[in-house]
Amino acid sequence: MAYDDEETTIHPNPATDIEIDMQTIRDYVSAVVETKSKIATAYLSAIDSFQTTIQFASPQEATPDILGAVLKSGLKAAEKAAVSAVSAATGASLAPLADMVHGIYDEIERASKAAQGLAVADWIKGIRTAVTNAYTQDQTGAALRKQIEDEYNNNDEGGRGGYIAGIEIELEALRTAQVPKEEALQATMYQAWINQNFNNDCIDGTGIAYIQFDDEGNLLSATVQAPQGDKVAAALNQVMNGAGIHSLMDWDVVKKVCRGYDCMCFEGNNVIRKPATGDDTQAFLTAPETWQKLRQFG
Numbered sequence: 001m002a003y004d005d006e007e008t009t010i011h012p013n014p015a016t017d018i019e020i021d022m023q024t025i026r027d028y029v030s031a032v033v034e035t036k037s038k039i040a041t042a043y044l045s046a047i048d049s050f051q052t053t054i055q056f057a058s059p060q061e062a063t064p065d066i067l068g069a070v071l072k073s074g075l076k077a078a079e080k081a082a083v084s085a086v087s088a089a090t091g092a093s094l095a096p097l098a099d100m101v102h103g104i105y106d107e108i109e110r111a112s113k114a115a116q117g118l119a120v121a122d123w124i125k126g127i128r129t130a131v132t133n134a135y136t137q138d139q140t141g142a143a144l145r146k147q148i149e150d151e152y153n154n155n156d157e158g159g160r161g162g163y164i165a166g167i168e169i170e171l172e173a174l175r176t177a178q179v180p181k182e183e184a185l186q187a188t189m190y191q192a193w194i195n196q197n198f199n200n201d202c203i204d205g206t207g208i209a210y211i212q213f214d215d216e217g218n219l220l221s222a223t224v225q226a227p228q229g230d231k232v233a234a235a236l237n238q239v240m241n242g243a244g245i246h247s248l249m250d251w252d253v254v255k256k257v258c259r260g261y262d263c264m265c266f267e268g269n270n271v272i273r274k275p276a277t278g279d280d281t282q283a284f285l286t287a288p289e290t291w292q293k294l295r296q297f298g
Helices: 017-054 064-090 095-114 120-136 142-153 157-176 182-196 229-243 279-285
Strands: 208-213 219-225 255-259 262-266 272-274
Touching: 017 064, 017 095, 017 120, 017 142, 017 157, 017 182, 017 229, 064 095, 064 120, 064 157, 064 182, 095 120, 142 157, 182 229, 219 229, 255 279, 262 279
Parallel strands: 208 255
Antiparallel strands: 208 219, 255 262, 262 272
């Protein structure tokens, strides 16, 4: 206890440096656990919605390599938003988040190799379990907290200051991490499903969005040419707004767009893959006002 020279008022001692550092560590661990939970929840919800959409695909349509690529695409989107982008901007490593994500990548890879002949639901169930296991390991953060406290205590007084400064940088970085919305992760998965079924034929092949106008420029139809295409198109319509996508031309898939019988193809980034035969048709199909009409599949 401390006493004033002129008064007898008793003041409590301020918190010691070690107590402040321990609180910083607790705050950091809490932020790690919360962010891991958000990533896992968004990704698992996206997987559930994707499974519902393509659950009746045959094992020949939903092969392990296709499903593996699709599920990795959603995880990559989550990692980019919550880990990679933040690390690049702040210099923080966010190692606990990166370790969880990479653990899930490894499980998807392992499951892909073991899933030959499995039904879609069984395949995805295994991935769900892997994600859940990766997240629930040290769900309370107790092990991470002990690890950090041990590392802190292994430093001398001077080293502790530098160590805790690093933890503070990581904590501030975690507070800026933005886990993508479930709709954005779903959108990434559905795009990957279409792209994984692209057979390099943008006119008569699969793995494309097909948009048809009549000769007068009236929109007739917009469909997904891929296994379970009708269901995938309906799912894409549902997630467009939440994913921040406002036109069918914003989807990162190959598009076949026709006016009458004259067709052209666009890459996922809308670079022209195959031009139309008529200049008038090409001008119409590349016009921004034409693209603004393409709001939904149907």
